[in-house]
Amino acid sequence: MDPAILPGMAASNSIVSALGDAGYRLTAPRLAVADLIATHDGHFTASDLAAAARDRRLGISRATLFRALDLLIELGVVERLDLPTGEHAYVPCAPAHHHHVVCSRCGRTAEVDDAGLLGAVREIERQSGFRIDAHRLEMFGLCRHCLARTAS
Amino acid sequence: MDPAILPGMAASNSIVSALGDAGYRLTAPRLAVADLIATHDGHFTASDLAAAARDRRLGISRATLFRALDLLIELGVVERLDLPTGEHAYVPCAPAHHHHVVCSRCGRTAEVDDAGLLGAVREIERQSGFRIDAHRLEMFGLCRHCLARTAS
DNA sequence: GTTTCAGTTGAGACTCAGTCTCGACAAGTC
């Protein structure tokens, strides 16, 4: 194990506690991945994460990184997004059902709750004759900060 | 050019007219791709399309297939979906803004219009402080046919 | 009819995200 990975570097972090609560071992590579994710402000791609791990000389292999990501997706603390460009990205988030708004300029994301969407989905169910079991809404635009910067 | 590709095989087809209207050449490979897409009932993946082209011995290269798909996406007559499995799929559709409901069992898709979604998006805009320029809603469930089959 | 030229093609190499396998290691249990 690479000495650069030290448990404790990301002690206070909801991702770590989600791992622990679910009964998974809090190994050094997992803590390191959790820490990398926690330091990201908005969404990130798998290769962003791999590059960050390389920069910090964490010595985490690609396979381990993807395994950790899968685990965190399964636990609901990370979600996979599909950007309009077709790229896959990941965002840290709360485990409850919600949707993401992604800033097209800086990559910041915000989580939003239902906000009347469920009504629209029920209406669509009625229109289409489908029984809708799952839905995914992704929104893209400009965040508060980028809007302010554009206006000034 | 492979003699199996004969223009006219897909004469009456909205995809073909969209190509023509946009000023693109109606070449045999493009007509063949349009025809392949038109014969698909629900969504399909790029490799489905490649396999179908191979079965019919159309002699269309992968690059040409992807080029044709890109073109049709640009024209808005085909849309790219992200299935819950993480796979990319494509669906033929109308160029106007709409959303897709995908049957998780048989793959059939239905297009639905806004149905009150815009109100929800405005509310989310207010909540989050973002200016939302684009959104994508995908819904997954069971279509009328699969529901009936399940019930019986 | 010939020439020209942009648009289009197929072949195949390439990239990149994500998966899989395998042998090694580490922690907990007996």
Add this chain to the structure above:
DNA sequence: GACTTGTCGAGACTGAGTCTCAACTGAAAC
């Protein structure tokens, strides 16, 4: 200490999608 189970890194592999390049096509200009 032996065993079991979970986890690890290395590296090969897969498959979608892209890129390049030389060849071809067809419409327009001459």
